[in-house]
Amino acid sequence: MERNPCPLCYPADETLLWQGAEYRVIAVSEPGYPGYCRVIWNRHVQEMSQLASAERHRLMDAICAVEAVLLSLLQPITLNLASLGNQVPHLHWHIIPRFTDDPCYPAAIWAEPKRPAPARAIDPETLRVGITRALLGLHHL
Amino acid sequence: MERNPCPLCYPADETLLWQGAEYRVIAVSEPGYPGYCRVIWNRHVQEMSQLASAERHRLMDAICAVEAVLLSLLQPITLNLASLGNQVPHLHWHIIPRFTDDPCYPAAIWAEPKRPAPARAIDPETLRVGITRALLGLHHL
Numbered sequence: 001m002e003r004n005p006c007p008l009c010y011p012a013d014e015t016l017l018w019q020g021a022e023y024r025v026i027a028v029s030e031p032g033y034p035g036y037c038r039v040i041w042n043r044h045v046q047e048m049s050q051l052a053s054a055e056r057h058r059l060m061d062a063i064c065a066v067e068a069v070l071l072s073l074l075q076p077i078t079l080n081l082a083s084l085g086n087q088v089p090h091l092h093w094h095i096i097p098r099f100t101d102d103p104c105y106p107a108a109i110w111a112e113p114k115r116p117a118p119a120r121a122i123d124p125e126t127l128r129v130g131i132t133r134a135l136l137g138l139h140h141l
Numbered sequence: 142m143e144r145n146p147c148p149l150c151y152p153a154d155e156t157l158l159w160q161g162a163e164y165r166v167i168a169v170s171e172p173g174y175p176g177y178c179r180v181i182w183n184r185h186v187q188e189m190s191q192l193a194s195a196e197r198h199r200l201m202d203a204i205c206a207v208e209a210v211l212l213s214l215l216q217p218i219t220l221n222l223a224s225l226g227n228q229v230p231h232l233h234w235h236i237i238p239r240f241t242d243d244p245c246y247p248a249a250i251w252a253e254p255k256r257p258a259p260a261r262a263i264d265p266e267t268l269r270v271g272i273t274r275a276l277l278g279l280h281h282l
Contacts, residue, residue: 047220049205049212056205057198064190064197071190078230079188082223086239086247089219098227106227108251 008090009044017128018135023059025066025131027124032103032117033096035070035127039063041091048083048091058138063093065134070097073130074122080109149231150185158269159276164200166207166272168265173244173258174237176211176268180204182232189224189232199279204234206275211238214271215263221250 017037018025028036039062041051048056067079076097083093098105099120103113158178159166169177180203182192189197208220217238224234239246240261244254 047208047212048201048222049208049220051205053198053202056201057194060189060197060201061194064192067188067190071188078226079190080223080225080227081189082221082225082249084221084223084249085219086221086249108223108225108227108249110249111251112253 006044006088006090008040008088008092015124017124017131020062020135022055023062025062025135027127028094030109032113033109034120034122035074035076035097037066037070037095037127037131039066039093039095045091046085046089051091059093061138062135063095065138066095066131069127069130069134070095073126074120077105147185147229147231149181149229149233156265158265158272161203161276163196164203166203166276168268169235171250173254174250175261175263176215176217176238178207178211178236178268178272180207180234180236186232187226187230192232200234202279203276204236206279207236207272210268210271210275211236214267215261218246 015027016024017027023039023041026038026040028038030036041059045051063081070079074097076099078098080096080098081093083091096109101118103115103117104111156168157165158168164180164182167179167181169179171177182200186192204222211220215238217240219239221237221239222234224232237250242259244256244258245252
């Protein structure tokens with residue numbers, strides 16, 4: 001057994017919005033970024049290129065389904081998608097609605113904040129229902 | 142005609158590594174990040190979720206082919222993938238090899254740099270040949 005087990009293989013305190021066989025979707029609590037979600041591939045792999053092509057397509061379809069729900073519910077100016085894995089080398093995608101008054105806009109959310117977080121928020125249950133409906137609608141589920 | 146034409150619809154000074162009908166790959170010159178590439182969808186769309194599912198799959202396959210070439214040529218500790226579009230709302234993906242001694246590691250490259258750029262580099266021609274070979278190998282080309 002590893003001394004430091006992977007925090008995405010052995011998760012604690014995740015706010016689950018969807019749990020599937022291949023991936024799950026969680027809500028990320030980050031002040032100033034309502035609707036911030038992560039899509040986590042359940043199996044421990046590091047890079048997107050290590051997935052089989054069909055797995056990668058299913059994952060990207062799920063990411064885009066979540067993106068479309070967030071665009072519709074929150075009407076952000078844009079959506080940021082990112083797979084970094086610098087801190088946790090287990091494949092996971094950040095899906096981040098962006099607003100012109102959010103702390104870092106127009107820089108990436110990892111840049112130095114320019115302004116305080118605005119009060120905008122979204123009810124987690126609304127998010128969960130929207131994402132569940134969208135992912136149930138994907139042909140492969 | 143727009144007063145400020147989209148810089149990815151009307152590109153200037155791009156270092157092209159691959160030009161295809163749907164997308165192109167360019168080398169990004171960013172000190173400390175050798176092998177940094179962008180994959181740009183040629184048609185003007187803003188978000189990944191606006192592509193047809195098959196288009197999105199082909200784009201993600203291309204991104205992963207570039208990722209695999211960079212992993213093989215540079216042996217980075219990880220690869221970062223990101224579609225932000227905060228500054229230029231035309232779909233493009235950042236593909237960034239990361240090293241433990243790069244300016245921002247383990248933070249995202251958009252964070253405050255922690256150290257100077259190391260001297261590591263890659264010959265652009267090696268990159269172009271590797272990426273061309275990988276993309277020619279994709280079934281849909």
